[in-house]
Amino acid sequence: MWAIAMGRRTIITGIGHFVPPRVVTNFDLEKLMNTSDEWIRQRSGIVERRHVEPGVGTSDLAYEASLRAIQSAGIEKSEIDLIIAATLSPDHYFPGIGVQVQAKLGLVPIGALDIRNQCSGFIYALSVADQYVRTGAYKKILLVAAEVQSTNLDYSDNGRDMAVLFGDGAAALILEPHDAEDGRGILSTHLFADGRHAADLWLERPSCLDKPCVTEELARAKKFFPYMDGKNVFKNASEKMPDAVRIALQHNGLKVEDVVLLIPHQANDRISQMVAHNLKIPLERVVRNIHKYGNTTAASIPIALDESIQEGRVKAGDIIVLTAFGSGYTWASAVLRW
Ligand code: UT7
Numbered sequence: 001m002w003a004i005a006m007g008r009r010t011i012i013t014g015i016g017h018f019v020p021p022r023v024v025t026n027f028d029l030e031k032l033m034n035t036s037d038e039w040i041r042q043r044s045g046i047v048e049r050r051h052v053e054p055g056v057g058t059s060d061l062a063y064e065a066s067l068r069a070i071q072s073a074g075i076e077k078s079e080i081d082l083i084i085a086a087t088l089s090p091d092h093y094f095p096g097i098g099v100q101v102q103a104k105l106g107l108v109p110i111g112a113l114d115i116r117n118q119c120s121g122f123i124y125a126l127s128v129a130d131q132y133v134r135t136g137a138y139k140k141i142l143l144v145a146a147e148v149q150s151t152n153l154d155y156s157d158n159g160r161d162m163a164v165l166f167g168d169g170a171a172a173l174i175l176e177p178h179d180a181e182d183g184r185g186i187l188s189t190h191l192f193a194d195g196r197h198a199a200d201l202w203l204e205r206p207s208c209l210d211k212p213c214v215t216e217e218l219a220r221a222k223k224f225f226p227y228m229d230g231k232n233v234f235k236n237a238s239e240k241m242p243d244a245v246r247i248a249l250q251h252n253g254l255k256v257e258d259v260v261l262l263i264p265h266q267a268n269d270r271i272s273q274m275v276a277h278n279l280k281i282p283l284e285r286v287v288r289n290i291h292k293y294g295n296t297t298a299a300s301i302p303i304a305l306d307e308s309i310q311e312g313r314v315k316a317g318d319i320i321v322l323t324a325f326g327s328g329y330t331w332a333s334a335v336l337r338w
Contacts, residue, residue, distance in 0.1 A: 009185025010133040012336070014075065014174035016068020017306040018061055019050040019167075019293060024150075029164055032155045040164045045269025049167030049294030051150035057091035059100035061170035062146035065299075066101055069172035075140060077105055080174070082138040083112040084129050086121030086145040086298040088327070089152070090114070093206070101144055118201075119265050119326020120191070121145060121298035123334050126322075127189035129175045139177060145298035146170030152203075154225040161230055165268070167294030171302030184316070187252050187335040190244055194329045197236070200229045201327040237271050237325040242278040244333035245323050252335050256281055258319050261308060265324035266290040266300040275323070287313070297326065314338050 025048045026037035040046050052061070062085060070077050083105075085098035096114025117124040122145045132138045149166035153159055178185045205223035206213040218224065241264055249255065262281050264272045269290050276286045287304045296303060301322050308314050318338045325331040 007179065007181060008134050008136075009178045009187070010130045010175050011178035011185040012173050013176045014069045014071070014073025015171070015302065015306045015309065016065050016072050017169065017171035017299070017303045018064035018068060019169040019296075019303070020052045020056060020061065022051050022053060023048050024051045026164070029155075033160045033163065034157045035160050035164055043268075043270070044165055045288070045290050046165065046294045047291040049292075050169060052148050052168050056148070058087050058089050058146045058148045058170070059091050059097040059104065061148065061168065062087075062097055062101045062144045062172065063104040065146065065170035065172040066105060066142055066144050069142065069144075069174050073174035075174060077107065079140045080105075080107060080142045081110055082132065082141045083107070083110065084115060084125045084141060084143045085112065086115040086117065086125040086143070087147055088116060088118045088121065088297055089147045089149055097146065101142075117298075117326075117330045118328060119267060119295070119297050119300070120324040120328065120330040120332045122301045123189060123322055123324050123332035124191055124330070125298075126186065126334055127191055127332070130186045130189055133175055133177050136177070141175045142172060143175055144170065144172040145302050147297045147299050149295075149297065152225060154222060158222065159225055162226060162228055165295050167296050169293055169296035169299045169303055171299050171306055173302060184337045187337055188248055189332065189334045190248050190251070191332045192240070192244060192330065197232070197329045198327075200232050200329065202227060234268065234271060236329060237267055237331075238274040238278070240325050240329070240331040241265070241271075241275045241323040241333075244331050245275075245279055245321055248321060248333040248335050254319060254335070259285060259321050260318035261285055261287060261313060261320045263287045263301050263304050263308070263320065263322045265326065266293070266304060267295050267326070
């Protein structure tokens, strides 16, 4: 067994993100379905998103983001001792993308763990990595969150509520132990779920409930596209993210005024604004980049974190709060001292 070193925290020593180069604007989507740039901007804040080219998979985006994180950490990739990958859109039904990233990086035979908690996947993965690092089980973890949503959305009028929201992208972190007494690192993670609402946002089929699990009938019924009860998800996201942040702040003896940057999962800009309003955090301290990428699910928070760092919005000692809500339902929060 490993003993947790007194005062040891997990610190982010490297971060990078990668989005596919192809920009798809709201006007591009107008050509495919009965929607409008005005509707999409007003209802979601999204202006454009990225879509992969055919043949590019989630593990390819994850690999590119991982290379950037490794470079940013200034380590050799051979120093990585565990990969944790978060995605709802693996290249294949199984195995997950963790092993594919491992093979692409040439890191056989280190462990590769996949986390499937959709929009909350990044914070769930961060919480797992944090436990491993603080116990000393692993010393340099590559955490990568990546999604390719664009290849399984219904671009007809039936699917327009979801097809306009989601985009492709990836981000990765290197996580290491930090024993210095400067208070930096991950201060807490809090995870929540309510599985009674799984059917509010899910990919219902293929399912092991059917034999065979893939039929023409299911395809004709469009069961292979994701479904969302947008209103219910919106309402719960707007309530549960502030709840999770309040629990996290209380746990750490912090006040809302201590938060330098709040990074909510980028699901809908109206949700982010409601979260800020609910918590009474001024919007200038809330990271909002959904206009550029849409909802990149597990990748949205780490992409936003990396961009915030690049834009000079983060300095040493700052309190950063992350929160997410999504399919499951799952929701979560994390507090970092940068
Ligand atoms: O990552 C976590 C998971 N996702 C989320 O958190 C997203 C949560 N939900 C949402 O963001 C919003 O519910 C949506 C953006 C999906 C929808 O916004 P809304 O304000 O809840 O609109 P609505 O569902 O009430 O739809 C209003 C109308 C409907 O028409 P009728 O029934 O009033 O005639 C929809 O059919 O807008 C229609 N509509 C569209 N119109 C143009 C739905 N999608 C579109 C579209 N373009 N893309």
